[in-house]
Amino acid sequence: MDDQINCPQCNSENAYNDGSLWNCPDCGHEWNPDTAAAADAEAGQGVRDANGNPLADGDSVTVIKDLKVKGSSLVVKGGTKVKNIRLVDGADGHNIACKIDGIGAMNLKSEFVKKA
């Protein structure tokens, strides 16, 4: 096994490890392969909207269908815009935490929203 890692920025083979970080002499990029791998893993299993677009913390989304709010008579109407979502690890598939005007804090399923 070769431990050599190519620079993720310019793909140079001259990158070297200085003990904690990798450095690229060609483009000056510095990175930590552990952090990069973790970010990749997160992106791979990332939360996606109804159209398959990746969602991230802080994104704005639009609800694509009427959603009943559990435990209340409130309904989040399709077309409702939701700002500043937060991705969560909802066991029941509700993987977006957000606050909706007139309703309050609630969780949504990413399959029922699309990126605004």
Ligand SMILES: [Zn+2]
């Ligand atoms: Zn480079």
